[in-house]
Amino acid sequence: MPVKEALAALLANAKPSADVEWLAIEDALGRVLAEDQLSVVDVPPQDNSAMDGYALNTAALGDKSVKRLRVSQRIPAGTAPQMLQPQTAARLFTGSEIPLGADAVVMQENTVAVDEGGEQWVEFLEVPVAGNNIRRRGQDVRAGQVVMPVGTRLQASHLGVLASVGIARVQVYRPIKVAVLATGDELVMPGNPLKPGQIYNSNLFTLRGLLQGLGCEIVMSSMVEDTREGTIAALQQASERADCIITSGGVSVGEEDHVKAAVESQGELKLWKLAIKPGKPMAFGYVNGKPLLGLPGNPSAVLVTFCILARPFLLKSMGVASVLPQQLFVEAGFSRTRAISRQEYLRVELVAGRAVLGHSQSSGVLSSAVTATGYLVVPAGAVVNEGDRLPFIPFSEVGI
Template sequence: MVDWSGGNDRGPKPKADAIWVCAARDGVADAPVYLRNRALAEAWITDFINAERAAGRRVLAGFDFAFGYPAGFGKVLTGSDDPFAIWDWFAAHVQDAPDGNNRFDLAGQINGLFPGIGPFWGNGLKRDIANLPRKGSARAGHGMAERRQAELQAKGAFPVWQLSGAGAVGSQVIMGLPSLARLRKRFGKDLCVWPFEAQNAPIAIVEIWPSLIAKVIAATQPADLPKDAHQVFVLAQTLSRLTPDQLTAMLDVPINPEGSILGLDHVSLLTETVLGPPPLRNDCFAMPQGTHWTPVDQALTHLKSRLSVVVNDETIPLDQAAGRYLAAPVTAARAHPPAANAAVDGYGFAGPAPDGVQVLPLVQGRSAAGAPYAGDVPAGHALRILTGANLPKGVDTVVLQEDVTATQNEVRFHGPLKKGANARKAGEDMTQGQVILETGRKLTPADLGMMAAVGVGQLRVRRRLRVGILSTGDELRTPGSAIDDGQIYDANRPMLHALACDWGYEAVDLGQAPDDRERLGQILTEGAARCDVILTSGGASAGDEDHMSALLKDSGSLALWRIAMKPGRPLALGFWGQKPVFGLPGNPVAAMVCAMIFAAPALRVLAGGTWQEPQSFQVPAGFTKSKKAGRREYLRARINNGVAERFASEGSGRVSGLSWATGLIALNDGAQTIAPGDLVTFIPFSSFAA
């Protein structure tokens, strides 16, 4: 999405009234890019489209200026109603340089082609221009409609004839159409223009107007991002969250030589999409055909490629951000250090100091942190300076106080000492405007300290993921309650609840569901209304009492995965009330292992983070084992004196092994014979929470 400008070069420092560009894919937007003039913008957009096409992706590029004029304008200007003839005319006649352009003179020349006075107005120059009135009220008899049909429908949209003043868009049109004409010629048949042509090319350029959703853009505006930058960020992210059917419906309008505004008839959809996260596709769990026993790596790759964030954004204070996922990149509000300063207590002077004894007269006063020295230090003199204090003019080097002999009037020390010794340069750690953290980062206490150091007080994060925890089965009872023969205590619910909290999410206890399909459906419906994702345990296979699988199958969204792993195997995945459901095995050991291997990375993506493999280590085995080929095995294990020990029993009924262990040993799918001292892969439990 492109926020255009009709003005001159805006300089190297990002400005509010300038060109801003933002790209998004799959509902996640990059940081907005500042482009100081139209030549740089056109080059950036061309390079971006080329890169996307080389990667095999289609491109929808939106520009926030009108693509056409009211009916009849082209006939007067070019002798044709073809909108592309208008584009080519402007491309041939506009003179554009970073420090100036001829848009006002050109508008006056065009007005001379029309009867009466106008239609263009708003001379923004000090000198008068023939045929170009300064006020719209001075126009008369030109014969053109004041607005296109799109502006009549879009409440608050300004007409294309106004060239200067508040709300003027006419200059952007005149200075934007030449760039569009060149893009069209450059990409040829690979590019189509909406709504002038059928949308059958891999590159489509469309007209946008962010003010269609001005209220929600304003409601999400961060304090440290210009409005123009934020609105292309929001619009790019929003359009990339639409389903293919939604976007197709939005583009499905009659060919219109005046042009139109994308989303003009779909404002409510755009608004809802801004405020809410993108929906997951109901087929995202469906594995390819012919995968009866699915290898672990194939299942993980499939999940990674099909999941996306499901929670919306919010702006919060820095001190509340630990453990949250960034929804937008964070830039340094100031440099760190903000000024050159002393790294030690000592005496500052202009270096270097040559070999031998140095004697420097002392300047009266000192520089301390928070109380910098206000004057200059003459060459050949020194100043008392403390750690963290700004270096005053004339000082670039500091000698440690332990290395000097000082009196009230002078300091003595032995050289040599390099220029810049014991001093920190301004911005040597972080520079103002530098991106210091990227979208998807899970914020750590160290991150908060870094952001605080460069003045970041608020940031855009994902709302905390709400994870519903549900156990199923008539045999289950709450720990501590009375119990009869044939009943067992529910170990999974407190275990999975604690896992979700440990991973940084908001766990929602959905209780226990009986083996009653209707009641289970009611509980799932209630849970889907309260949660973003649901983790269930039990009923994940295909037996008579596996009601979870049956319900998801009846909803048309069941993907029953038979994973080639031990412990584990059955995973029932699907949707209930458009919320993803992970149906884990009922066995506590299998439930915890499957939650760590599959749910942990998946939940991270749903929460707004990046897919992340758990950190593992190669350690010597302290056991022997012979393993058959055909499936991945995870052994409960812990490290003792640098050696990996495994739990005495591999039986999935031995839940005590989960408490005994501090991690898992992962044995690959092939056959293996392990002897003491052989290297094995150890994954600490803590790695799944990273």
């Protein structure tokens, strides 16, 4: 199945939970809004100064040869001003409210302060223009405006905007519960000695890190023995505890690959085998009504299939409205004359705006993902000529 069709099928099966809770905004980073957020105030709430300087009515200077005015009041930020007296200026600061009667602010660098007989005067070194350096009421946000729609995944800038309109608490979706299962009798947990034929388990930790970055609640994280019975037992336990199950390995066609058969015996398999490289054995189905994402066993295939397919599914299941990563178009810094039948995701580094291949594209090599900065997407059946512009997905867009 082509990647685009597989992604559409996955998203069609992703059902956001209706389980919500209220959180203080300081505790809501990474959470997903369950309702629109409306402002009850204008931001800023009144016209204010964009810088330190002097407020005046531009008509007060007229055609005077000496452009100066008496300073009639001082307005610190956070205090209410008096109406501007005719033929005077007001000393004010960044964020100070503009007094009624003023129509411009001149920055202090373009003025000279003068003390004459105990009175403060200001000379203007530029001709002020009405509207200069004034931030108008509501220019950022208007009262009644939807500042953030339902489905927004809250980042630091979102929290700042919510605070700016006085919102202290938000209704958000509860995190989905995920079970992570790594299959393979050859796998050993880090910290233990390796025996002949064994390797350390990296997939469990890659997946845990990616899930934690999404804000999922990991309720089960374990290794599964390579037997049909052990796999079925682990899937049963996971389906009882989690909203979604993610496995690595066991979905190919080998004699020791038991996940596919175990899923089919306990539920249904809705898709299997994709036109993607790496990650062809990717599977999706249900175990006791709980969705299962069956990722391949090779470490880089786990990374690609999670980022491109599992991540959007999980985000939509969390209530996120926009789930696909942003893509750029960059020039290929290499050529490849051999086309392949699957859409390929190459680990590349951007050098002077061009995509340079990582040291290895093997699905068993994970270290090249550390030195790369993103995936270069090569469509199925395409050759690559140096200078071709191809889609590029920065790792920052997929949580790596």
